[in-house]
Amino acid sequence: MDNDNKIKILIADDENAIADIIKFNLLKQGYEIEIANDGQEALDKIGADAPDLLILDIMMPKKNGFEVLEELRRRHKFPVIILTAKEEESEKIKGLELGADDYIVKPFSMNELIARVKANLRRLEFQNPEADFEIIEYEDLVIDMGKYELRKDGEVIDLTVREFELLKYLASREGQVISRETLLSDVWRYEHYGDIRTVDVTVRRLREKVEDEGEPKYIKTKRGVGYYFGG
Numbered sequence: 609m610d611n612d613n614k615i616k617i618l619i620a621d622d623e624n625a626i627a628d629i630i631k632f633n634l635l636k637q638g639y640e641i642e643i644a645n646d647g648q649e650a651l652d653k654i655g656a657d658a659p660d661l662l663i664l665d666i667m668m669p670k671k672n673g674f675e676v677l678e679e680l681r682r683r684h685k686f687p688v689i690i691l692t693a694k695e696e697e698s699e700k701i702k703g704l705e706l707g708a709d710d711y712i713v714k715p716f717s718m719n720e721l722i723a724r725v726k727a728n729l730r731r732l733e734f735q736n737p738e739a740d741f742e743i744i745e746y747e748d749l750v751i752d753m754g755k756y757e758l759r760k761d762g763e764v765i766d767l768t769v770r771e772f773e774l775l776k777y778l779a780s781r782e783g784q785v786i787s788r789e790t791l792l793s794d795v796w797r798y799e800h801y802g803d804i805r806t807v808d809v810t811v812r813r814l815r816e817k818v819e820d821e822g823e824p825k826y827i828k829t830k831r832g833v834g835y836y837f838g839g
Contacts, residue, residue, distance in 0.1 A: 614640040615729060616657075620650035620676065621665040621691065626714070630663065633718045634725065647671025651679060658684055661729055663721075664708070665691045666699060674706060681707035687728035687769050689721075704809040709770040710796070711806075727797040728769070744779045746838055749818070749826065751779055760818060770795075771814045774807075778827060778837035787834040811835055 617639050621627040624645070631641045642659070644650035648670040654662070662680075666673035673690055680688075689710045690703040700711045709728055712721060744751040750759040756772050758765045767775070777795050778786065788804040796806065815827055828836050 614638065615661070616640045616642070616659045617661045617663065617725070618642050618644060618650065618653055618659040619663045620644040620647065620668065620673070621663070622646055622668045623665070626665075626691075629718070630721065633722065637722060637725075639725075647673065647676045650676050654680055654684065658686060660686055661725060662686065662688045663691065663725075664688055666703065667693060674702060677703065677706045677708055681768070685766070685768050689724055689728060691716075700803070701805070701809055704806060705813065707768055707813070709768060723797075730797070742780075744776075746779060746782070746826070749779075751776060758818070765817050767814070767817060770810055771817070774810055775814060775818070775827070775837075778835060781836075782838045783836060785830040785833050785836045791834070807835075 615638075617634055619627050619630050619634075619641065621630070621643070622645050627643045627645070631643060634641050642653060644653050646669045650662070650664070650668075651671065653659075664673045664676060668676075671679075677688060677690070687709040688707065689712060690708045691712055691714060692699045692703070693714045700713075703711055710724055712724060742753045744753075748761045751757075752759070753776060756769070758767055758772065758775065774791065774795050777791065788807045791807050792804055811827060815824055818826055826837060828838075830836060
């Protein structure tokens with residue numbers, strides 16, 4: 609975040625009309641906005657000064673959104689909302705598997721986009737170094753709420769913001785089976801716009817990072833119902 613504490617959002621979209629209308633509406637919400645017109649420009653801007661959130665179009669010149677996402681996830685954890693012009697599950701799933709926190713399909717309402725931006729920026733509301741944050745310890749996992757950090761056997765596991773929030777939510781309700789719909793509502797904060805497949809893909813990514821081979825030990829499935837932690 610910059611010196612005057614404004615939240616910085618980068619919009620990466622080669623369609624100027626779309627980028628400009630998003631910028632206009634987010635400026636009214638009090639955010640600082642930058643625009644990149646192609647994938648390489650987006651990576652250059654991220655390298656110079658990483659934003660708090662990226663709105664990333666999939667179809668762009670030089671580097672497409674998938675390439676940008678794959679490269680930036682090697683170094684950055686900030687939330688990413690991908691934009692896709694086609695309501696195809698393959699594009700949504702690929703983006704989520706590469707580390708996107710959310711997706712939105714064009715055309716979309718500005719109210720929907722603003723709601724998703726605010727939900728994905730929720731972490732910043734809790735960044736207070738003076739606060740007494742909870743630490744959850746379970747077997748070889750340590751979940752540090754204040755640092756937004758997961759350690760396994762003392763090693764830091766690199767999670768995105770959404771992956772961490774999902775883990776935190778489940779771990780704080782150990783043994784309690786939570787439905788996909790409840791997770792979408794409480795973790796993503798979507799009651800009307802969400803797709804429960806978003807939950808499944810995020811759980812799969814999280815398991816790849818925290819579970820050992822074999823049956824899951826931490827994030828378990830209750831078939832036909834939902835997910836639960838430990839227990």
